[in-house]
Amino acid sequence: MSFQWNDCNGSFHPDSAMDFLPEGQLRALQLQRLRSTVERAYGNVELVRARMDGLGLKPSDIRTLDDIHRLPFMVKNDLRDTYPYGLFACPLSEVVRLHASSGTTGKPIVVGYTQNDMDTWGNVVMRALASTGMHRGDIIQIAFGYGLFTGGLGLHGGAEALGAAVIPISGGNSDRQIMVLRDFGVTAFACTPSYFIHLIEHAASMGVNLKELPLRVGVFGAEPWSEEMRCYIQRETNIRAFDIYGLSEIIGPGVGVECNCQNGIHIFEDHFLFEILDPETGVPLPDGEDGELVITTLSKEAMPIIRYRTHDITHVIAEPCACGRSLRRIARISRRSDDMLIIRGVNVFPSQIEAALLKVEKTLPHYQIIVRRDGDMDDMEIRIEVTAELFSDRVSEIERITKRLSHAVESTTGIHAKIRLVEPHTIERSEGKAKRVLDLRKLDTPKP
């Protein structure tokens, strides 16, 4: 087959060849790996065996890729209920790495990796970085948290495999982040998009102009972010900002990534099989239709995951990508089925509000959505930290800007929002994942 490769700035990495596998070969590989994954899980994981037995399913019933729809789902609570090692499909002696979630919303979840799993992880992250145009010789500052969180060490392994020089700085300490970024000749930066936006602001306050640095590539992930945020980052820093997708339950960062075309996330389908389903009914949706992303690991040994409900809402972009990769794309994830707010009966996603605020000129995304219940009515307030651009000595001017913001939110979500400008640094800063929503309705005691 003819071979087209459009990543600029990069030298082609031999392992990226898997990104360009002919469709037929890719599906055959997926089926072969799906069958061995199901067999492995059925043979070694009590929870999977019990559920399949309950449905009268045997691993040998999986004959085509479409048969995946017959398999039972797995959800986050399955990982909690089997804490810590209940979903492992191998003896602990074969496990070489353990990661865990922080457990802020309940019992932590634990994930394990065999050496082969570590190699797979390194391989997908390396291919992810290569698709952003990174290459040997790049200097990458990894400001994802290191430790139990998969972000830092996941990026680390892939960047080393690529041959880049890795600065394992981890998250936090913004002064030092900017100093290293400026002094070390950093060409690539990895962290959450909200933390990078914070760093843009921080660099400015330190008198450092990011546009003048050799920094070229941003690899951002671990939380949903909008196209408007990308435009803001690219405009303020002259870098190209790429979305890396992943979740610890599946492998960590590196489940998928944007290529140089910045138009959708290529999923590394040789290792991950994905479906887009109606989140209510579980029925597969046609390409282009928004639904919940469900992922099955195809090569994980320590912890094979079958049909994991990610709660991430997206759709398949069916058209072939101009980069030439045969890996199918999903639209960037800007919302999750579980961060949806229902305000006065209307579904509202924080990402919609973010997009609306960013549409209004010069607005930085330091905001917080506060939902209250006033009597029987839901009340949405958006607190926005005032900036020099938003501020004026004239009341009428400030009111005009808040009206524009309010109008933008209302026209996007259909909900009227009170806009409240607050003094700088009064909204809690996110060094990691952003906490943008304060839903105070949950704290209300029911009326007698």
Place this chain on the structure above:
Amino acid sequence: MKIHQLSVFLENQPGHLATPCAILADAGINIITLTLADTQRFGILRLILQEWEKAQQILAAHGLITKITEVVAVQVEDRPGGLRTLLEVVEASGVNIEYMYAFTDRTEGKGVMVFRLDDADKGIAALLHAGVCLLNSEELYKLAQGGKQ
């Protein structure tokens, strides 16, 4: 003929006005006059100070959002009708007054009006043409020092 005015964003909550005032007091910066525009949710503190640049730097270093704008200061007779002539001149020139505030000058028995005009240059020209006594920054600061003694 323009005077620098320093504006500070404040949330309309108890104690918030005290913050910038305390910062300026600690820095030994004197406020010649001030006015507070308040709405239900926020307030704008507008200050006239001789050391406006230093004041802005210090307030910004404390994380406050500030803005420098140019205003026009006019000396008027501290008697009934003193303001009227002035307003008629501005009105006739077609210049809009965004807001204004006043303070009195005890030593000379006169008042000082501070105007924020939508077209300051045009307003100044009209006022000068009508023979109104406009104060430049040096005159204003001198006058303020006299008033303090």
